[in-house]
Amino acid sequence: MxxxxxxxxxxxxxxxxxxxxxxxxxxxxxxxxxxxxxxxxxxxxxxxxxxxxxxxxxxxxxxxxxxxxxxxxxxxxxxxxxxxxxxxxxxxLKSVRGARKVLLELKKDGYILAIITDGDPIKQWEKILRLELDEFFDDVFISDYLGVKKPHPKIFKRALKKLGVKPEEAIMVGDRLYSDIYGAKQVGMRTVWFRYGKYRDRELDYLDYADFTIESLEEVPKIVRGLNNEEKERSDSEVHAD
Amino acid sequence: MxxxxxxxxxxxxxxxxxxxxxxxxxxxxxxxxxxxxxxxxxxxxxxxxxxxxxxxxxxxxxxxxxxxxxxxxxxxxxxxxxxxxxxxxxxxLKSVRGARKVLLELKKDGYILAIITDGDPIKQWEKILRLELDEFFDDVFISDYLGVKKPHPKIFKRALKKLGVKPEEAIMVGDRLYSDIYGAKQVGMRTVWFRYGKYRDRELDYLDYADFTIESLEEVPKIVRGLNNEEKERSDSEVHAD
Structure with missing residues (x-):
């Protein structure tokens, strides 16, 4: 789930x-x-x-x-x-097309939302605050502030611990196959590679770590809902089989 | 003159x-x-x-x-x-009340205009360019760039040399009695103390170095014109006396 x-x-x-x-x-x-x-x-x-x-x-x-x-x-x-x-x-300074809609949809469905990013903490917060996106997120994890960078497992583990979720209860969405997708997969999370921006054709060696590849952020709620429905059906059928 | x-x-x-x-x-x-x-x-x-x-x-x-x-x-x-x-x-970010009008008036009368300022060169240029004031000035002298700070005579002397004028042909307008007024007077310039901002009641020990004290920038063209008329009359009467 x-x-x-x-x-x-x-x-x-x-x-x-x-x-x-x-x-x-x-x-x-x-x-x-x-x-x-x-x-x-x-x-x-x-x-x-x-x-x-x-x-x-x-x-x-x-x-x-x-x-x-x-x-x-x-x-x-x-x-x-x-x-x-x-x-x-x-x-x-703009959010990616569809980002705000997707965040709102996920928020309404009750998901915990967080950011995991590399970069200068003040500059990263500047982007979040200027776009007034801070209210969407339960937490923001910035590698330079924590002292470890993606794809190091520590940053993902610390985020999951702080959010109070297990790796299999979390999904990572990011544009970089190496730092986001390979990184999250290492700790056991599900992964969605957002094929966008200057990394859309790079780091393809790590493509195997992506559970899903999307070209539009608006796919994210469908994917999450799909995963949860599958699991529900599986557990329902297991109950039924008992 | x-x-x-x-x-x-x-x-x-x-x-x-x-x-x-x-x-x-x-x-x-x-x-x-x-x-x-x-x-x-x-x-x-x-x-x-x-x-x-x-x-x-x-x-x-x-x-x-x-x-x-x-x-x-x-x-x-x-x-x-x-x-x-x-x-x-x-x-x-705004120019001081009357500044643009005064600069335009002096420019129309054919005066050479320049800035002499302390501070970080990039930040100082940022203010000048954001306010689109650069076209008014024949030159800009920034102490941090030159390696000497006001009131050091060197910065005033370098400015006068670069502008091609003698000290007695130049007048300095500034809000600081110490760095602007005392500084310019040391090299033989005329001085106008603009009593404005946080230094309006400070550094009064240097008040004697101010030839003029003004509360509004709009006094500057009158002062300059006044000085030049006086000198003209003086030289006219000298010619007459010969």
Whole structure:
């Protein structure tokens, strides 16, 4: 009997990839508008490389970009990038299509809901609070805060313990086959791979750990209901067989 | 003959004190709304103390606030503070009453305009660009970028050199008697103390260095015009006396 549905945050509940791409493009455009003497494609590709190397939570993307482009350190250009990046982030932060509807449906059906995510705890909470999604979730587990990252079993075990459910009573929904699906399966949870965003064709080596693959979040309530009905029928027939 | 008017940024061109107070109040309110178990006055006063001790550019105000209040490190509360702080900052960032009109008037009269400010270069440029004030200024000098802070004569001298004017051809307008007025006077500039914001009754030991004291920015064009007319009359009468 499934009692808890656990979700990853980025590219599962929050439309992160789309947002980050828009924010980065707008940042470069605004830097050029304020005098950055480089064409868009050169600067944008350099920024993507830099982010790939230093990580998306590195907080000096724009001044490092100037270094990479062998330009002088100009705080006006850096500020232009920062402003456009933040404006986009705040204006276009959106939940994934169908996420709110699905959460409401699951909530009404009485399921325990939680988030398990990697990333900077303050930034992750910022997304949840800005989208006013916090009321949907019974708890939020952020790996950087707990000191273990997905797919480490510890983060899943701690979440299940805190929520008071057994692994077989929980299902994990996430966009990453490695951290979400392989991770949850290791501790005995059911798994739904949400094939979405930049990981939709990656980490396919771990596809076997996915019990279900979906292209729309709106499949989740059906899957959970289906699992619970199956189990009910099975136990009914067992009772009947006694 | 005055040819250049130099302005301080915070509480001279940008209404910083008012904005910071609103942003901090809203941050505390939002933290309490998201469960911070402390009354407003306690938390707000603790935050002000912390800012006084660590400086306003310290970037961990809200997690240090939790430490000072002997509360657990809760990223949800920190994020609540950060969100409200940023939202306020972006929504309420305003220029000082009359600033834009004065800049336009001086610009039309052909004066060279510049900013000389302390503070983090990216944050200072962010204010200028968000308010779209950059087109008014021929140059912006930010002490943290140059490595010397007001009232050090070097920053004033560098600005004058870059702008191509002599000290006696320049006038400094600022809200701080120590850093702006005493600083500019040391290198031989004229000075206008703008009595505004949290420094309106402070650093009065340096009052003698102010050639003019104003309560409204709109006095600036009159003062500059007055000085130039005086000088013109003086040189006319000298010519006449020959």
């Amino acid at each position: 499934i009692r808890a549905v656990l979700f990853d945050l980025d590219d599962t509940i929050v439309d992160t990839t789309r947002l980050a791409e828009m924010a980065r493009r707008n940042a470069i455009e605004n830097m050029i508008r304020h005098g950055l003497p480089v064409d868009f494609e050169t600067a944008y590709n350099e920024l993507l490389e830099l982010i790939a190397e230093y990580g998306s939570n590195f907080n000096r993307h724009f001044d490092y970009l100037l270094r990479r482009l062998e330009l002088p350190n100009n705080p006006k250009w850096v500020a232009s990038g920062v402003i456009a990046y933040h404006n986009t982030k705040f204006a276009y | 005055i040819r250049a008017v130099l302005f301080d940024l915070d509480d001279t061109i940008v209404d910083t004190t008012r904005l910071a107070e609103m942003a901090r109040r809203n941050a505390i309110e939002n933290m309490i709304r998201h469960g911070l178990p402390v009354d407003f006055e306690t938390a707000y006063n603790e935050l002000l103390e912390l800012i006084a001790e660590y400086g306003s550019n310290f970037n961990r105000h809200f997690d240090y606030l939790l430490r000072r209040l002997e509360l657990p490190n809760n990223p949800k509360w920190v994020a609540s503070g950060v969100i409200a702080y940023h939202n306020t900052k972006f929504a309420y």
